[in-house]
Amino acid sequence: MITITAAVQCSAVQCSAVQCSAVQFMPDSRLTAKPGRATVANLRNSRGKFFATHKMPPNKTFWEYYFDRAGKSHLIPAEYTSALKKWNATRSNCPSLENTLENLIDVIPPEWRALANNLFAGRVLDGEANATAWTEKQAGIIEINAQYSFILTDYVHVFDRFRDYIAKLVEMAYSCDPASETPLLEEAQKLSQELSLHWSEIEEKRKDWADISLVQPGGTPKSRTSNPSRAKVLSDVESVCEEFIIAHELSHHLLGHTVSRRDKKKAKEAVDQALTESDSADLLTGINRSQQDELQADLLAYLIVARAIDSLPDFGYLYRSIFGSTIALLSLAHLNGNWAHESSSTHPGFDKRFQLISRLTFWLSVNRPRDADRGHPLGQLSQLAAFSSIAYQSYDANVKKVELNQGNVNSVCLWLLKQSGSLSDAIPDS
Numbered sequence: 523m524i525t526i527t528a529a530v531q532c533s534a535v536q537c538s539a540v541q542c543s544a545v546q547f548m549p550d551s552r553l554t555a556k557p558g559r560a561t562v563a564n565l566r567n568s569r570g571k572f573f574a575t576h577k578m579p580p581n582k583t584f585w586e587y588y589f590d591r592a593g594k595s596h597l598i599p600a601e602y603t604s605a606l607k608k609w610n611a612t613r614s615n616c617p618s619l620e621n622t623l624e625n626l627i628d629v630i631p632p633e634w635r636a637l638a639n640n641l642f643a644g645r646v647l648d649g650e651a652n653a654t655a656w657t658e659k660q661a662g663i664i665e666i667n668a669q670y671s672f673i674l675t676d677y678v679h680v681f682d683r684f685r686d687y688i689a690k691l692v693e694m695a696y697s698c699d700p701a702s703e704t705p706l707l708e709e710a711q712k713l714s715q716e717l718s719l720h721w722s723e724i725e726e727k728r729k730d731w732a733d734i735s736l737v738q739p740g741g742t743p744k745s746r747t748s749n750p751s752r753a754k755v756l757s758d759v760e761s762v763c764e765e766f767i768i769a770h771e772l773s774h775h776l777l778g779h780t781v782s783r784r785d786k787k788k789a790k791e792a793v794d795q796a797l798t799e800s801d802s803a804d805l806l807t808g809i810n811r812s813q814q815d816e817l818q819a820d821l822l823a824y825l826i827v828a829r830a831i832d833s834l835p836d837f838g839y840l841y842r843s844i845f846g847s848t849i850a851l852l853s854l855a856h857l858n859g860n861w862a863h864e865s866s867s868t869h870p871g872f873d874k875r876f877q878l879i880s881r882l883t884f885w886l887s888v889n890r891p892r893d894a895d896r897g898h899p900l901g902q903l904s905q906l907a908a909f910s911s912i913a914y915q916s917y918d919a920n921v922k923k924v925e926l927n928q929g930n931v932n933s934v935c936l937w938l939l940k941q942s943g944s945l946s947d948a949i950p951d952s
């Protein structure tokens with residue numbers, strides 16, 4: 523039985539309604555650390571090794587290489603062409619990845635920066651839709667497959683539709699007759715039918731996601747918005763997902779999972795302290811070493827993205843970390859069917875990984891009042907728990923070749939609406 527549950531330590535925020543039925547686990551090697559020899563990397567070696575291994579031209583950005591290879595250079599928007607030509611690969615073959623890695627280096631403790639400064643982050647076309655951290659032959663490398671980024675984009679857009687749907691539901695809940703739930707249920711059903719169309723598209727595309735030969739520029743999925751102002755917001759949240767992924771791989775390096783385990787004391791101490799204070803140490807017991815490494819990397823990445831290593835984070839960063847971590851891990855679970863814990867796998871199931879996210883969020887926010895917009899990280903967490911539950915139901919229905927059960931989707935959404943009352947009881951007024 524999988525329970526995708528938020529705010530697990532708070533009795534006032536009951537999430538047991540968000541339950542899914544049992545699934546078969548399929549092992550995978552996503553978001554993994556490739557073991558390498560214990561060598562010291564420097565940035566020059568890391569960069570050289572990256573381009574040589576992937577047989578990519580070091581004088582081109584990933585995007586020029588990608589469009590050239592597909593014979594579609596004419597699709598690069600004119601406003602980007604000269605900027606791409608002038609750009610030099612220093613820390614990455616992609617401007618946005620370089621920006622992400624540099625921002626992360628700026629926010630980690632100074633004593634971790636010597637190691638992080640020697641890492642190269644590359645976007646690649648070959649391999650599977652995942653991200654990896656590896657150190658071989660004196661090279662510290664983080665790589666992310668382009669297909670994984672495209673999957674994240676699709677997922678972010680479906681989440682945006684879900685957010686719209688919940689907003690409409692809340693509006694209806696406030697305007698309908700409080701004595702009767704019937705009209706609300708009927709309206710909710712209509713809206714969720716609309717929502718299920720986007721899930722159908724995700725299931726349709728999932729077959730192609732795993733096929734790396736189909737990574738081609740120029741396609742625009744139907745679920746993507748055509749609203750330019752919304753597109754900008756969504757592009758920002760997509761980059762938050764990538765930030766979590768890069769931070770996860772960076773954390774494998776910082777924690778010594780990729781090379782010698784010596785000299786990683788400070789990062790390990792930060793993880794151990796967070797595990798104790800968030801009452802999460804039990805999540806790492808009874809699982810294999812590789813799964814422990816993954817949860818540690820998730821935890822450290824969450825803290826880095828939330829800017830929570832040495833201080834209590836602002837809600838703005840916390841929202842980014844909760845969203846980026848959940849969507850990045852959820853999209854991989856959906857791609858691979860990696861929902862439930864399986865003792866022999868190299869990676870924990872999504873249920874365990876999301877439990878860790880929930881406990882960290884609870885630890886960092888439950889004693890704090892809502893923000894100026896009446897938002898709260900536990901409210902966002904509930905929303906993502908509901909979204910994750912529907913994602914799982916969509917996956918499960920597709921595997922069983924049945925329709926997505928609208929009744930279950932409605933129950934999850936109505937559960938989410940009722941959460942706001944429970945949340946108010948759980949957090950301080952001001």
Ligand SMILES: [Zn+2]
Pocket residue numbers: 552553554555770774816819
């Ligand atoms: Zn990993």
